[in-house]
Amino acid sequence: xxxxxxxxxxxxxxxxxxxxxxxxxxxxxxxxxxxxxxxxxxxxxxxxxxxxxxxxxxxxxxxxxxxxxxxxxxxxxxxxxxxxxxxxxxxxxxxxxxxxxxxxxxxxxxxxxxxxxxxxxxxxxxxxxxxxxxxxxxxxxxxxxxxxxxxxxxxxxxxxxxxxxxxxxxxxxxxxxxxxxxxxxxxxxxxxxxxxxxxxxxxxxxxxxxxxxxxxxxxxxxxxxxxxxxxxxxxxxxxxxxxxxxxxxxxxxxxxxxxxxxxxxxxxxxxxxxxxxxxxxxxxxxxxxxxxxxxxxxxxxxxxxxxxxxxxxxxxxxxxxxxxxxxxxxxxxxxxxxxxxxxxxxxxxxxxxxxxxxxxxxxxxxxxxxxxxxxxxxxxxxxxxxxxxxxxxxxxxxxxxxxxxxxxxxxxxxxxxxxxxxxxxxxxxxxxxxxxxxxxxxxxxxxxxxxxxxxxxxxxxxxxxxxxxxxxxxxxxxxxxxxxxxx
Ligand SMILES: *[C@@H]1O[C@H](CO)[C@@H](O)[C@H](O)[C@H]1NC(C)=O
Numbered sequence: 099x100x101x102x103x104x105x106x107x108x109x110x111x112x113x114x115x116x117x118x119x120x121x122x123x124x125x126x127x128x129x130x131x132x133x134x135x136x137x138x139x140x141x142x143x144x145x146x147x148x149x150x151x152x153x154x155x156x157x158x159x160x161x162x163x164x165x166x167x168x169x170x171x172x173x174x175x176x177x178x179x180x181x182x183x184x185x186x187x188x189x190x191x192x193x194x195x196x197x198x199x200x201x202x203x204x205x206x207x208x209x210x211x212x213x214x215x216x217x218x219x220x221x222x223x224x225x226x227x228x229x230x231x232x233x234x235x236x237x238x239x240x241x242x243x244x245x246x247x248x249x250x251x252x253x254x255x256x257x258x259x260x261x262x263x264x265x266x267x268x269x270x271x272x273x274x275x276x277x278x279x280x281x282x283x284x285x286x287x288x289x290x291x292x293x294x295x296x297x298x299x300x301x302x303x304x305x306x307x308x309x310x311x312x313x314x315x316x317x318x319x320x321x322x323x324x325x326x327x328x329x330x331x332x333x334x335x336x337x338x339x340x341x342x343x344x345x346x347x348x349x350x351x352x353x354x355x356x357x358x359x360x361x362x363x364x365x366x367x368x369x370x371x372x373x374x375x376x377x378x379x380x381x382x383x384x385x386x387x388x389x390x391x392x393x394x395x396x397x398x399x400x401x402x403x404x405x406x407x408x409x410x411x412x413x414x415x416x417x418x419x420x421x422x423x424x425x426x427x428x429x430x431x432x433x434x435x436x437x438x439x440x441x442x443x444x445x446x447x448x449x450x451x452x453x454x455x456x457x458x459x460x461x462x463x464x465x466x467x468x469x470x471x472x473x474x475x476x477x478x479x480x481x482x483x484x485x486x487x488x489x490x491x492x493x494x495x496x497x498x499x500x501x502x503x504x505x506x507x508x509x510x511x512x513x514x515x516x517x518x519x520x521x522x523x524x525x526x527x528x529x530x531x532x533x534x535x536x537x538x539x540x541x542x543x544x545x546x547x548x549x550x551x552x553x554x555x556x557x558x559x560x561x562x563x564x565x566x567x568x569x570x571x572x573x574x575x576x577x578x579x580x581x582x583x584x585x
Pocket of ligand 1: 391434
């Protein structure tokens with residue numbers, strides 16, 4: 099290993115002497131990229147530029163990169179680059195015309211076509227317009243490869259003003275980027291920013307981002323989540339990867355890291371670090387219930403004192419997306435009325451509080467999770483092959499009719515039937531909520547369920563504890579009555 103490093107640096111030196119080409123380092127993998135000291139010597143803005151660039155060009159199956167814009171017209175803050183300092187290789191002479199161009203000057207007129215995340219980077223990624231992409235373009239008119247081909251890509255940067263080097267580029271911080279690396283960065287394109295691919299990307303690139311870190315990235319970067327993950331891997335994770343001997347292969351298995359939470363079984367206690375398992379008690383409960391205004395209400399009970407001392411929060415999730423959270427201080431039990439309308443699938447999880455600078459906190463490691471909120475089950479409509487279910491949708495009381503597929507003449511049998519919504523079980527059948535009823539035959543078709551056809555009606559009535567739906571065959575003859583909506 100040591101030997102080959104020595105050999106390699108020998109070769110580089112020799113190469114340098116023989117050809118007098120400046121020894122521009124090549125970046126071929128994420129690990130090469132991670133070795134660059136972003137922020138300190140190279141603006142991390144160049145990662146934004148590189149991400150944008152890798153996605154704007156065309157790369158075909160033969161790794162041929164094609165230009166998709168006109169650098170002579172100044173597109174994306176581009177212009178001809180003369181290489182007068184001989185920072186880069188001299189252009190090959192011959193019939194084929196080569197040209198260097200620089201791209202990414204934010205002050206140039208056409209730079210406005212750069213995406214907003216490059217022109218107005220978020221805090222921490224400003225580049226003060228020093229960083230650039232330099233490309234070498236080959237113009238040829240023969241055969242399959244006619245057109246403008248990019249055959250070299252570099253990232254570089256102007257010196258700092260304090261370096262008194264004028265507008266030259268800094269050769270020490272100039273790197274050639276291989277097509278391989280560009281193709282890898284393309285996997286993080288903005289278009290692929292849906293959650294599934296974020297988890298997949300993480301695994302494909304051997305990132306150790308925990309599930310909750312992935313959620314944080316998704317929440318803070320939104321539709322740019324893949325870019326967020328790319329930056330996370332290159333900047334935040336480089337320290338981790340350095341400690342682990344720089345595995346060059348992506349798809350490396352994820353090791354368990356103290357902060358990493360893997361495959362949490364539903365509603366089971368666990369401790370990722372093994373630390374909390376013995377402290378958690380079985381009777382700790384985390385539950386979603388319903389407030390009087392149709393909003394999700396978080397209930398917690400028996401949170402162990404040790405956890406309270408650590409600082410914990412209840413977090414409301416929809417699938418794996420968090421919606422809201424609240425620190426629970428030292429309240430072993432309590433409730434919190436969120437402003438999130440009630441829906442099936444909402445779930446409460448307990449997380450550590452992560453302290454950021456000043457008073458800011460965010461979601462730390464997950465400790466426990468409750469059951470997902472489920473609508474109550476359906477009840478039979480007496481005498482018919484059909485059932486009625488009361489359910490919540492966006493905080494409103496809704497009803498679902500399940501009609502057996504063999505019940506062919508249900509429309510004529512239920513011609514005069516209707517479903518009404520009641521505020522409690524005590525209400526008389528005639529006392530349905532004003533306007534909160536619908537003819538059974540007017541319910542909207544929904545997805546079939548097993549051998550039932552399903553029809554739905556969404557009322558305008560807020561779902562809250564006590565609410566009930568009833569199936570009235572005709573006039574005021576009740577044939578089904580759901581349980582009251584529970585607390
Ligand atoms: C939440 O709302 C319920 C009524 O829906 C109320 O009884 C309870 O006190 C509220 N909780 C808090 C913490 O405000």
